[in-house]
Amino acid sequence: MFSKMLKDVGNLSVSESGDRIAEMGFDGVDLTVRPRGHVLPENVTEALPKAVEILESKGLIVPMITTSITDSKERYAEEIFKAASQCGVKFLKLGYWMYEGFGKLKWQIDKVRSQLEGIFELCAKYDVTAGIHIHSGDYLSANPAILWMLLGDYDPNKLGAYIDPGHMAVEGGLSGWKIGMDLLQEKIRMVAVKDFGWFREIDDKTSQKTWVPRIVPLSEGLVPWQEVFGYLKKIGFDGPISIHSEYENVDIGTLISQTKKDLDYIRRILDKI
DSSP: OBSHHHHHHHOOOHHHHHHHHHHHTOSEEEEEBSTTSSBOGGGHHHHHHHHHHHHHHTTOEEEEEEOOOOOTTSTTHHHHHHHHHHTTOOEEEOOOOBOOOTTOHHHHHHHHHHHHHHHHHHHHHHTOEEEEEOOSSSBGGGSHHHHHHHHTTSOTTTEEEEEOHHHHHHHSTTTHHHHHHHHHGGGEEEEEEOOEEEEEEEOTTTOOEEEEEEEOOTTTSSOOHHHHHHHHHHTTOOSOEEEOOOOSSOOHHHHHHHHHHHHHHHHHHHHHO
């Protein structure tokens, strides 16, 4: 489970989050190592080993961490890679590059590819895999084809795709998500699990009706999860799967209850394929 919401909603510590995650029946934790995360970048050298030790004492693994890194030269980037490697954490989610506006896309792709060279070098140095997450909206990685271009010829065991079928369905709800998975299949190393529905709402700024994507339970959203996991099985995917539970306007009890339902739902699907 992605640890973010347990901290954001319940202000739970690493230990408290581990207790809840274990009680829900998860195997492991996708731990936030970024500003306002469970582990702060400036403390990573000491705090990450302690966090991993605490979680492992509760029977949980820590296969991946979520970071905000977008450049190997930024402060604490190498310390995070090094600490992850030393703790046995093999996968790191990178941060985001925002789409800067119409007419700038090709320039941005070239710019980010140059930044990825340094990140790839850190991955090779510390023998870990960094993943670029697909995120709908004004994110450079909203489109799987753009992500495919960014990753280029990089070894996907060092720099790969972190797909998110929920965000992919928001951007390509009929078959765009599937075409994206097909294009990226050799590069997929991590999977995020969340789901969305489209809702008719009034825009606060314009007072006009508009369609807005909102997080919904996994059994109620846009994503055909059995089909998604069928394709993942077909391509031999064996990386971490992180359930995100990014529900809005909920208390900690509701968050935990719904997350347990989501986990049970996904496990029923996995039993079928």
